[in-house]
Amino acid sequence: MNNHYILRHALCAALVSALACQAMVAAQDNPQPAAQLSASLRPPAAADQLAGDAPSTSVSPRANPFAAPSTLPFQMPDFSAIKDSDFAPAFDAGMAEQRREVAAIADNPAPPTFENTLVALERSGRLLDRVEKVFDNYYGTIDDPVIDKLQEEYAPKRAAHLDAIYFNQKLFARIEALYRHRSELALDAESLQLLERYHKSYVHAGAAVTGPKRRRLGELDQQIAAATTRFEETVQKAANDGAVIVDNVAELDGLSPEDISSAAAAAQARGLSGRWLITLQHATQQPALANLKNRALRERLYRASIARGNGGADDNTANVAQIVRLRAERAQLLGYPSYAAYQLVEQGAKTPAAVSNLLTQIVPPAIAAARSEAAENQSLINAQAAAAGGAAFALEPWDWSFYAEQVRAARFGFTDADVRPYFELDRVMKDGLFYAAHELYGISFTERADLPRYDPTLRIFEVTDADGSPLALFIADYFARSNKQGGAWENPYVSQSTLLGLKVVVVNCLNLSKPEPGQPMLMTFDEVTGLFHEMGHALHEMFSAVTYPTLAGTNVPTDFGEYPSQFNEMWARDPKVLAHFARHVGTGEPMPQDLMSRVLAAQTFGEGYLTTESLAASLLDQAWYQLPAAAVPPAAQVMDFEARALRENGLNYTAVPPRYHSPYFSHIFAGGDDYSASYYSYTWSNVLARDSGKWFSDHGGLTRANGDYFRSKILSRGRTQEPEVLFEGFYGKPPEIKPLLDYKGFASTVGG
Numbered sequence: 169m170n171n172h173y174i175l176r177h178a179l180c181a182a183l184v185s186a187l188a189c190q191a192m193v194a195a196q197d198n199p200q201p202a203a204q205l206s207a208s209l210r211p212p213a214a215a216d217q218l219a220g221d222a223p224s225t226s227v228s229p230r231a232n233p234f235a236a237p238s239t240l241p242f243q244m245p246d247f248s249a250i251k252d253s254d255f256a257p258a259f260d261a262g263m264a265e266q267r268r269e270v271a272a273i274a275d276n277p278a279p280p281t282f283e284n285t286l287v288a289l290e291r292s293g294r295l296l297d298r299v300e301k302v303f304d305n306y307y308g309t310i311d312d313p314v315i316d317k318l319q320e321e322y323a324p325k326r327a328a329h330l331d332a333i334y335f336n337q338k339l340f341a342r343i344e345a346l347y348r349h350r351s352e353l354a355l356d357a358e359s360l361q362l363l364e365r366y367h368k369s370y371v372h373a374g375a376a377v378t379g380p381k382r383r384r385l386g387e388l389d390q391q392i393a394a395a396t397t398r399f400e401e402t403v404q405k406a407a408n409d410g411a412v413i414v415d416n417v418a419e420l421d422g423l424s425p426e427d428i429s430s431a432a433a434a435a436q437a438r439g440l441s442g443r444w445l446i447t448l449q450h451a452t453q454q455p456a457l458a459n460l461k462n463r464a465l466r467e468r469l470y471r472a473s474i475a476r477g478n479g480g481a482d483d484n485t486a487n488v489a490q491i492v493r494l495r496a497e498r499a500q501l502l503g504y505p506s507y508a509a510y511q512l513v514e515q516g517a518k519t520p521a522a523v524s525n526l527l528t529q530i531v532p533p534a535i536a537a538a539r540s541e542a543a544e545n546q547s548l549i550n551a552q553a554a555a556a557g558g559a560a561f562a563l564e565p566w567d568w569s570f571y572a573e574q575v576r577a578a579r580f581g582f583t584d585a586d587v588r589p590y591f592e593l594d595r596v597m598k599d600g601l602f603y604a605a606h607e608l609y610g611i612s613f614t615e616r617a618d619l620p621r622y623d624p625t626l627r628i629f630e631v632t633d634a635d636g637s638p639l640a641l642f643i644a645d646y647f648a649r650s651n652k653q654g655g656a657w658e659n660p661y662v663s664q665s666t667l668l669g670l671k672v673v674v675v676n677c678l679n680l681s682k683p684e685p686g687q688p689m690l691m692t693f694d695e696v697t698g699l700f701h702e703m704g705h706a707l708h709e710m711f712s713a714v715t716y717p718t719l720a721g722t723n724v725p726t727d728f729g730e731y732p733s734q735f736n737e738m739w740a741r742d743p744k745v746l747a748h749f750a751r752h753v754g755t756g757e758p759m760p761q762d763l764m765s766r767v768l769a770a771q772t773f774g775e776g777y778l779t780t781e782s783l784a785a786s787l788l789d790q791a792w793y794q795l796p797a798a799a800v801p802p803a804a805q806v807m808d809f810e811a812r813a814l815r816e817n818g819l820n821y822t823a824v825p826p827r828y829h830s831p832y833f834s835h836i837f838a839g840g841d842d843y844s845a846s847y848y849s850y851t852w853s854n855v856l857a858r859d860s861g862k863w864f865s866d867h868g869g870l871t872r873a874n875g876d877y878f879r880s881k882i883l884s885r886g887r888t889q890e891p892e893v894l895f896e897g898f899y900g901k902p903p904e905i906k907p908l909l910d911y912k913g914f915a916s917t918v919g920g
Contacts, residue, residue, distance in 0.1 A: 234258035248620035262296030280342035406482035430681035450654035470566035477831025496797035537776025593689035600749030608875025610634025658705035704736025728891035730853035784826035793845035
């Protein structure tokens with residue numbers, strides 16, 4: 169989904185990102201023969217080492233579920249055995265263990281080899297990896313006060329742990345020596361890519377920085393970790409505090425029975441018996457706005473959404489300013505004019521100019537389309553007011569979804585209520601999601617009711633490859649909970665690596681409103697598309713077939729990571745797949761062909777709005793992160809800066825607010841840096857996805873041959889080659905923007 173939010177902190181992936189960011193180079197001016205490598209490694213002075221070792225801590229397998237690999241299938245974490253009190257000792261022991269492992273690598277008196285240096289690093293930190301993956305998933309899915317406190321305590325500790333390892337001159341000297349003699353090492357292509365990724369990431373992150381600057385980098389890393397943690401905790405608190413309380417169920421007229429039931433349950437969970445609570449989802453526009461007939465309640469809900477984090481007890485503007493300033497300072501220490509320039513070097517776009525070139529091509533047609541859509545909405549408002557003998561009002565942001573839904577219904581002859589009975593969750597999963605994956609890739613899904621789960625609503629499936637071999641475990645966590653963050657995302661609990669003998673355990677998270685007991689879970693078509701989107705991420709994880717964990721699965725640049733998920737959305741709209749799962753929940757009858765045709769025709773409806781709100785968020789992200797540290801505004805001016813940035817980019821269209829305002833823009837300000845200065849990735853990846861959709865259409869669509877080819881060229885490869893190389897290997901040429909513009913209906917407005 170557009171709202172996708174990924175919390176990836178896997179240790180091995182971080183070796184080429186956050187982990188490697190604080191390495192220390194022992195520069196070699198003259199290449200030497202491989203036989204003399206060990207002589208060229210100069211040990212660092214004691215002052216060059218970051219002081220302080222982790223405590224010599226251990227955890228007992230009997231006392232702590234993270235102490236040893238899980239004995240469950242695929243090493244799936246034993247959720248039934250994990251307690252909040254297990255995390256802190258496992259973190260401490262895991263960090264101490266990895267310090268010892270890395271010290272042994274750095275201090276090895278033997279000449280550096282690929283095996284005793286890089287492979288050894290790839291094998292390190294297994295205990296820490298296990299606890300981090302579970303903790304980071306729990307932080308989003310079963311958040312509680314203990315988890316919040318642990319996150320606040322351990323985010324800086326984890327940053328300090330990485331600094332303590334990667335400010336190790338002896339360690340990087342070994343990597344540097346290997347890199348200088350890479351042509352003599354006879355490495356296979358994947359191993360050479362691993363070496364190049366390590367070296368490039370270390371150097372990009374400032375491996376040559378020494379003395380006070382290096383110490384400042386360490387301070388900045390810990391401060392950024394603390395600030396991004398505070399930001400996300402404030403977002404969650406602001407969302408909870410901003411939930412809209414409704415005293416009279418009549419005000420909820422227009423919502424589905426499932427949504428009303430969910431609102432009652434949410435109120436009950438907070439001790440508000442006999443009332444209803446509309447909880448806030450992550451994005452600016454709230455789902456309920458499309459159906460609520462009560463205009464005053466729509467306005468209350470919208471204003472609650474945009475007020476999050478902007479003033480009051482849950483103010484987040486100081487965190488925004490601090491994060492931007494700290495990241496800008498860090499980038500400038502490393503020789504970059506801005507954090508965006510620093511961050512984008514490692515993305516497919518490479519430069520802020522390339523991002524701006526892509527986005528600004530789309531702004532004019534998107535705004536034009538949005539204004540046209542607004543005119544249709546306003547015409548409907550005027551017509552209804554005239555028919556009722558009342559005064560018309562001007563279209564406001566809280567009105568858009570409500571009237572756009574009516575315009576869509578009039579144009580295409582159906583409403584969400586008409587199609588929901590054809591999209592029952594279990595059938596959509598088995599006869600849609602799993603069916604498409606089977607037809608394309610030959611894989612099969614078998615439910616495992618015997619495995620433990622952290623919430624009773626979870627469903628777990630064992631995935632079998634076309635040859636009958638075990639491939640992965642897939643966890644479906646689809647329902648909203650009061651302690652679960654909004655939006656939709658994918659995370660691995662276990663990542664693939666042939667080196668470590670690991671297969672994948674992966675979860676997809678959505679926030680569907682849970683129906684009353686005994687009632688079917690009926691979905692909108694947008695929710696169905698979101699299901700397919702997240703499965704695209706899961707397939708990217710499951711099909712990974714690489715040796716080294718650093719290069720596995722979705723450990724790719726953000727602007728490539730959203731590509732498989734946006735591509736997979738196309739199968740929700742494929743006539744063959746849609747016909748297979750769109751059956752009436754009561755009668756089992758297939759969706760009538762005429763209705764199906766209208767549902768498919770409506771898929772590009774509203775692209776003006778959707779594209780404009782996404783572009784506004786993308787260009788706001790760039791505006792923040794293209795600032796030098798000295799130009800970052802204080803907290804009191806954060807919202808003024810946002811308004812000016814939107815205005816300067818031609819996106820100050822009041823009727824279409826950005827998908828996220830700065831105080832709740834978690835993609836770019838929360839923990840991790842996957843989307844900071846990179847929110848444009850959804851648009852960049854969509855170019856690749858639409859190009860790939862065109863390729864499939866040109867080659868026969870939904871076939872095993874096409875699926876296997878895509879799997880072999882893209883989904884199985886992780887980052888064993890650079891993304892642009894992988895894409896051209898599949899597509900046959902560089903990406904083209906025209907298929908995306910055609911898809912959105914913008915091609916006639918933009919040349920080429």
